[in-house]
Amino acid sequence: MSGAAPLLELRALSVGFRGGAIQAVDGVDLAIASGETLAVVGESGSGKSVTALAILRLFGREDGVVARGQVLFQGEDLLALPEAALRQRRGRDIGIIFQDPGASLNPVFTVGEQVAEAVRRHQGLATKPALARALELLREVGLSDPEARLRSYPHQLSGGMRQRVMIAIALACAPKLLIADEPTTALDVTIQAQILKLLQALQARTGMALLFITHDLALVAEIADRIAVMYAGQVVESGRAAEVLARPLHPYTRALLACRPHRGPSGRVEFAPIPGAPPRGRFPEGCRFAARCALAAEGCAAPQPLLAVEDRATRCHRWGLLA
Amino acid sequence: MSALLELDGVSRHFPQPRRGFGRRPVLRAVQDVSLQVAPGEVVGLVGESGSGKSTLGRVALGLLPATAGRVRFAGQDLAALRPRELRALRRQMQMVFQDPFASLNRSRSIGGAIAEVLKLHGLPHGTTEVAAALQRVGLEASDATRRPRQFSGGQRQRIAIARALAVQPRFLVADEPVSALDVSVQAGILRLLQEQRGALGLAMLFISHDLTVVEAMADRVLVLYLGRVMEAGPAAAIFAAPRHPYTAALLAAAPGSFRAKLDLQGEIPSPAAPPSGCVFRTRCPFAVAECTRVVPVLRNVEQRHAKACIRDDLAL
Numbered sequence: 334m335s336g337a338a339p340l341l342e343l344r345a346l347s348v349g350f351r352g353g354a355i356q357a358v359d360g361v362d363l364a365i366a367s368g369e370t371l372a373v374v375g376e377s378g379s380g381k382s383v384t385a386l387a388i389l390r391l392f393g394r395e396d397g398v399v400a401r402g403q404v405l406f407q408g409e410d411l412l413a414l415p416e417a418a419l420r421q422r423r424g425r426d427i428g429i430i431f432q433d434p435g436a437s438l439n440p441v442f443t444v445g446e447q448v449a450e451a452v453r454r455h456q457g458l459a460t461k462p463a464l465a466r467a468l469e470l471l472r473e474v475g476l477s478d479p480e481a482r483l484r485s486y487p488h489q490l491s492g493g494m495r496q497r498v499m500i501a502i503a504l505a506c507a508p509k510l511l512i513a514d515e516p517t518t519a520l521d522v523t524i525q526a527q528i529l530k531l532l533q534a535l536q537a538r539t540g541m542a543l544l545f546i547t548h549d550l551a552l553v554a555e556i557a558d559r560i561a562v563m564y565a566g567q568v569v570e571s572g573r574a575a576e577v578l579a580r581p582l583h584p585y586t587r588a589l590l591a592c593r594p595h596r597g598p599s600g601r602v603e604f605a606p607i608p609g610a611p612p613r614g615r616f617p618e619g620c621r622f623a624a625r626c627a628l629a630a631e632g633c634a635a636p637q638p639l640l641a642v643e644d645r646a647t648r649c650h651r652w653g654l655l656a
Numbered sequence: 657m658s659a660l661l662e663l664d665g666v667s668r669h670f671p672q673p674r675r676g677f678g679r680r681p682v683l684r685a686v687q688d689v690s691l692q693v694a695p696g697e698v699v700g701l702v703g704e705s706g707s708g709k710s711t712l713g714r715v716a717l718g719l720l721p722a723t724a725g726r727v728r729f730a731g732q733d734l735a736a737l738r739p740r741e742l743r744a745l746r747r748q749m750q751m752v753f754q755d756p757f758a759s760l761n762r763s764r765s766i767g768g769a770i771a772e773v774l775k776l777h778g779l780p781h782g783t784t785e786v787a788a789a790l791q792r793v794g795l796e797a798s799d800a801t802r803r804p805r806q807f808s809g810g811q812r813q814r815i816a817i818a819r820a821l822a823v824q825p826r827f828l829v830a831d832e833p834v835s836a837l838d839v840s841v842q843a844g845i846l847r848l849l850q851e852q853r854g855a856l857g858l859a860m861l862f863i864s865h866d867l868t869v870v871e872a873m874a875d876r877v878l879v880l881y882l883g884r885v886m887e888a889g890p891a892a893a894i895f896a897a898p899r900h901p902y903t904a905a906l907l908a909a910a911p912g913s914f915r916a917k918l919d920l921q922g923e924i925p926s927p928a929a930p931p932s933g934c935v936f937r938t939r940c941p942f943a944v945a946e947c948t949r950v951v952p953v954l955r956n957v958e959q960r961h962a963k964a965c966i967r968d969d970l971a972l
Contacts, residue, residue, distance in 0.1 A: 376838045377809070477922060491923055492705075521704040521865050523920045526909040530919075548838045551868075551912035592843040593912075594872035602872045606843035610808065 338408065339364035340542050341388070341510055345402040348380070348387050353399040355614055357383040359566040360402070362639075367509065370536065370543040372557035372574065374550055374589070378611055380566040381546050385512050387412075388544075389423050406510070425455050428503030432515035434495035438487040444471070445483030448501050455506035470501040475531055493524035500531065507539060514546045529556055550589050554578055562586045565611050565621035572645030582647035582655055585622045620649070628654055658731070659692035660827055660859050661716060666690070666725035667883075668708075668715050672928055683928040685711040687883040688725070695826065698853065698860040700874030700891060702867060702906065706924045708883035709863045713829040716861055717749050718742055729827070747777045750820035754832035756812035760804040766790075766815050767800025770822050777823050789822035790815075793848055810841035814848065821852055831863045846872060867910050871895050876960075879903045882927050882935040885954055889961030897972075899963040902936050904972040918972075934965070942970055 341364065348358040358380040365371045375381040388411065392398040404411040406426065411419060423429075431437050439447060448467035452458055458466060464483070471479035474497040487495055496516060503511055513532065517525035533556065536543050545556055553560055553574060560578075561571040562585065570583035581587040588607045597603035609625040617623070619634040626633070628651050637648045642656075649655075668686040675681070686708045693699050701709045714720040715727060718734040727734045729745060737745065753759045761769060767786045774781035774789075787797035793814040804812055813833060820828060830849065834842035846869065852858060862873050870877060870891070877894045879887040879902060887900035898904045901918070908915040920939045925931060934952050937943040944967070952964040 376840050493923055522867070522906060522909040522911070523704060524923065525911070526917075526919070548840075549911065550839070551910075554912050589840060592840050594843075594846070594868045595912075602868075604843045604846060604872055606847050607840050610810075 340367045340407060341365045341544070342405040343384070343388070343402065344405065346384065346387060346404060347399075347401045348383050349399040351397045356566055356616065358387065359616070361563075361566075361568055363561055363568070363571075365510070365542045365544060367542050368536065368540045370545055370556055370558050372545045372547060372553040372560045373563060374547055374553055374560055375563035376548055376611060378565075378613060379563040381548075381563050382514055384563070385429070385514050385544065385546050388512065389427060389429060390419060391423075391429075424451070424503075424508075425506045426508055427510045427512065428506070428508035429512040429514065430496070430499045430503050430516050432518045434492065434499045434519075435487065437499055438495060440487055442486075443483065444485050444487065444490070444498050448483075448498065448505065451502045451505035466505075467501070470504060471498070473504070473535070474498075474501045475527070476501070491524075493520055493528065496520065496524075496528055497531070500528075500535070504535065504539075508541055510542045510544065511536075512544045512546070515548070516545075517552070518547070518549075525552075532556070549593075550578065550586075551593055562589070565616055567621065567648060568639065568646070569622065569648040570646065576645065580656065582642055582645060582652040583622075583649045584626045584628045584651075584655065587655060588625075588627075658694075659728075660695045660697075660730060661691075661693040661861075662726075662728040663689055663691040663712075663716060664726045664728070666712075666715055666722045666727060668711050668720060669723040681928060683926075684883050684930065685927055686715060689878075689880075689883075689885055690725075691716075691878060691885075691888075693827070693859050693861060695859055696853070696857045697876070698862055698874045700870035700877040701861060701863045701880060702865065702870050702877060703880035704865060704906075704924050706882070706927055707880040708927070709865075709880055710831055711883075712880070713751070713831050713861055713863050717751060717829055718746070719751075747823045748826045749829070750823065750825040750827070751829045751831065752813070752816050752820050752833045754835050756809060756816050756836070757804075759816050760812060762804050765801050765803055766807075766818075769815070770800075770819050773819055774822055779823060785822070789818045792821060792852070793818040808841075809837055810844060813837065813841075813845050817845070817848060817852070821856065821858075824856065825858070826856075827859045827861075829861045829863070832865070833862075834869060835864065835866065842869070849873065867895070867906055868912075879906070882924065882930050884935055885962075885964060886936060887963045887965075888954070889958070893958070893961050899957050899961070899972065900965050901940050901942050901967075901970065901972065905939075942967055 343361055343363040346361045349356050361384055373381045387400055388404050400412055445467055448470055449463040452463040452466045468479055476482050476497045517528050557574040560574045561568045564585050570586045591605040594602050594604040607625055612621055620637045623629040623633040632650055639646045639648050666689050669682040669684050672681040672683055703709050715722050770786045770789050771781040786800050790799055834845050864870050874891045877891045878885055881902050886902045905918045905920045908918040922939055931938045933948040933950055937947040952966045954962045954964040956962045
């Protein structure tokens with residue numbers, strides 16, 4: 334982070350469910366500047382999606398959610414904001430897209446109606462100009478034959494097209510921050526490549542910040558400026574994307590990289606599963622990855638703070654063995 | 657080499673609802689595919705959604721009859737078998753699906769699900785056999801009494817594999833077996849399939865849209881597009897030097913690929929209305945006028961490496 338205040342800053346964000354009985358996110362610090370892409374990487378249950386939802390407080394009432402810490406957006410704490418004021422931020426300043434665009438669109442309204450609705454709500458336009466703006470947005474997100482698509486229903490579109498429509502809706506209000514939660518996981522690789530390219534092009538033009546949530550480190554190499562790797566509710570490593578991928582400083586990051594089939598030094602395709610499973614519900618006092626870690630030693634039973642290493646951070650006291 | 661599974665000019669068409677008068681339209685999900693799988697061999701099937709991969713997998717197992725062409729398993733023509741004979745053959749051919757949440761009955765214990773399959777095929781189905789099937793995939797004998805919801809996605813996929821392998825098949829169709837799982841969990845399932853392949857001498861049709869996964873698993877690869885084979889050959893050759901523009905584009909699109917980007921415009925057309933000539937031409941950056949007229953034949957470019965593309969002047 335250079336000089337300028339970040340657009341979004343999470344300070345010691347913790348999120349628990351059932352009144353705090355289940356800890357999903359535990360003391361997360363993150364920051365994103367305008368125009369920057371931060372990828373939050375982790376497995377199911379690592380807390381990466383809960384972190385994203387917490388930024389907009391998108392939780393159902395029944396969850397018994399307890400959120401502590403601060404979510405500072407342009408210096409204002411969103412966690413402390415009343416619901417009405419937060420609704421303003423959602424959609425207008427911060428857009429969000431999810432993995433399954435089919436579930437996010439309303440099946441009984443046309444694509445045009447849904448995009449126009451977003452435009453109307455956030456920019457207060459009348460029906461006609463809203464529809465015209467909707468057409469413009471569909472064109473911007475590269476939907477083929479946008480005039481005809483205005484009258485299409487979601488089920489008439491492919492997964493890739495639906496994700497483009499979701500992006501159009503998220504862009505309707507020119508957000509300063511776009512949160513993308515596994516936006517390409519359900520798509521074919523070819524369409525995934527198109528969507529990533531589209532997000533990058535839109536970001537370059539609008540200068541919005543992008544918070545990209547994924548379980549796939551390989552994807553991160555394509556899109557992220559910086560990475561934060563999450564494990565069992567905590568950030569275990571963060572830094573510039575190229576550096577983290579080339580020289581991980583936490584054994585978990587290294588293990589995640591080794592999981593994905595890749596060409597090894599022998600020229601053969603290799604991959605190495607991580608033994609065991611992440612802890613669920615109750616976490617150990619010390620390093621949460623220790624039970625699965627090849628480098629685990631005595632000191633790992635003590636709580637592990639996030640250590641600064643140059644301009645990076647790792648939650649492993651034995652990082653020197655990796656460097 | 658005598659093939660365990662042999663597909664000869666197989667097509668599978670689905671009739672579509674009639675619109676107005678005239679001929680009833682058909683969706684050509686699989687068109688003229690020939691393929692052989694040797695005992696113990698893993699053949700990877702790659703292509704985007706709508707390429708016909710899953711349909712081909714079901715035709716190979718006799719779950720869907722072929723509209724044209726012949727499917728032989730261990731020398732027997734599936735279409736010529738009576739239902740009872742087909743059922744007997746099915747013990748040797750099993751399937752694992754993408755979604756382990758949908759493929760397990762949630763109201764029955766996983767031990768019960770495995771015992772049921774054993775019983776169906778007239779095999780011993782006591783606690784010993786069920787325990788052996790679970791232990792094979794890294795689960796505990798004591799897990800037999802638990803229900804699917806008590807397991808994670810990766811564990812459920814292990815249960816689905818345990819059920820498929822319990823009857824000791826010779827051939828397995830794995831249809832996107834890791835696509836719904838986290839990368840870290842995928843690796844464990846892939847390793848399990850590799851180990852079982854070695855232990856049982858299992859032949860596999862491994863279906864995936866993820867090329868890195870196919871590269872790790874397959875001996876040979878078939879690249880499908882709109883129901884047709886675009887390229888077929890040894891996995892090593894296909895991944896090192898693809899000969900068809902579609903294969904090259906798929907490889908370039910894979911995240912983390914070092915290949916020069918070869919962007920594909922648009923999406924795969926509907927298999928109900930495929931383009932004339934080469935079905936890939938509408939998205940191919942190298943298409944020429946002739947591609948609209950001729951359906952390219954699958955021809956050898958090297959021994960056992962074939963492509964269906966008329967252009968030989970491309971540096972891919």
